[in-house]
Amino acid sequence: MSVLALPLLLAFLSSFLTPAAAVISSSTLQLARSHSVTPNAGAPLSTWAASVAAQSAADTARIVSMLTSGSGPLTRAKPKPKNKANPAVPIAPGRQILSIPNYIARAGLGTPAQTLLVAIDPSNDAAWVPCSACAGCAASSPSFSPTKSSTYRTVPCGSPQCAQVPSPSCPFGVGSSCGFNLTYAASTFQAVLGQDSLALDNNVVVSYTFGCLRVVNGNSVPPQGLIGFGRGPLSFLSQTKDTYGSVFSYCLPNYRSSNFSGTLKLGPIGQPKRIKTTPLLYNPHRPSLYYVNMIGIRVGNKVVQVPQSALAFNPVTGSGTIIDAGTMFTRLAAPVYAAVRDAFRSRVRTPVAPPLGGFDTCYNVTVSVPTITFMFAGAVTVTLPEENVMIHSSSGGIACLAMAAGPSDGVNAALNVLASMQQQNQRVLFDVANGRVGFSRELCTA
Secondary structure (H helix, E strand, C coil): CCCCCCCEEEECCCCCECCCCCCCCCEEEEEEECCCCCCCCCCCHHHHHHHHHHHHHHHHHHHHHHHHCCCCCCCCCCCCCCCCCCCCEEEEECCCCCCCCCEEEEEEECCCCEEEEEEEECCCCCCEEEEEEEECCCCCCCCECHHHCCCCEECECCCHHHHHCCCEECCCCCCCECEEEEEECCEEEEEEEEEEEEEECCEEEEEEEEEEEEEEECCCCCCCCEEECCCCCCCHHHHCHHHHCCEEEEECCCCCCCCCCEEEEECCCCCCCCCEEEECECCCCCCCCCEECEEEEEECCEECCCCHHHCCCECCCCEEEEECCCCCCEEECHHHHHHHHHHHHHHHCCCCECCECCECCEECCCCCCCCEEEEECCCEEEEECHHHHEEECCCCCCEEECEEECCCCCCCCCEEEECCHHHCCEEEEEECCCCEEEEEECCCCC
16 A cells, blocks of 8 residues: 555535445545645744754655655546536645645534545545544644544454455454554554545445554654545545546645635546546556656746656566655656756856755745646646746745755655646546546646
């Protein structure tokens, strides 16, 4: 199972309609970012640099854990959509809500529904929430109480779901409660597999399988839980394929926003009609991740010269490009980043300031920022304006190119991760059923 560290938060609402079986529907949830990398205005530059450096380190830990975790086989859906209303569910930057680097939304679990703010992670499969009496969970955050839900039940060892979790634990044999262990970013946890009613917007998913956290080590676990939107058998997409047809999209608001102005749209109905799409690629060794074929990058109107081997998709080595909303700053393979950085500096034509917060292309004067364009197979391009290219210090005196190089060697050296800051104010469509990923500019920052 793949795991990354800057997820999204979902909102589970407290009143719901249960959809008819095998009827494709749609919902839209509002997202919020749960953390800001920019300290309060007026904070010292060193504080800002430390905050950004910490986030960069969290990104690294997320990528490592995502790429070294196992995953189950891909589950593909073949839905037959029927027209149905498409309510929108708001999402927003929740920086003032949970003080963690995730996008968030409200949601309800159990009967009656217990409201939680859960992270939405497209590169993770499992769902998990803190349960009562969890050791190491955030004491100040709400937790789920299984005893207060009339529909909760544990998943037994020997069941198909137990076989699909990473590192299942069944010390008491078949029929006992199924436990599992998982690494998430820099944290580890132990959980018991359970099932209960999960509500997103107007639809209730009956008997949704999730992990009930019992022991947590580390502080990078979202305090109110997570819903995985990857492609594995226990992901939200797989568990709801008859309801939402393995289709979702999101628009992420700017990380500085404090409003639930972004949206998570579930299902094929209500998605953009005119949206540029590129093929979704499948890596059997990392089946949960959303690989696309990035074929080039432009800085301004000039294509950057990079070795194609640094962009090429290779399922054997894991190289290629993934779309991830859990990582905050885009990471490019070292030779790709070096070429982009050098082309960017050449266009700006202003001496760079000393590196700050892990970024090596910073300026302490106002500069004219060129656009950066990601080029994908199928003649699809995504052009980033300045707000998606530069990160500014809290005082406004320093601005840095908000991208970094990946590791120079090792299993992750050839991976390009297109992260959340570069996706802000874009509608990103994941149509797993039809094997495509789409991009459309959409202002969702309020």
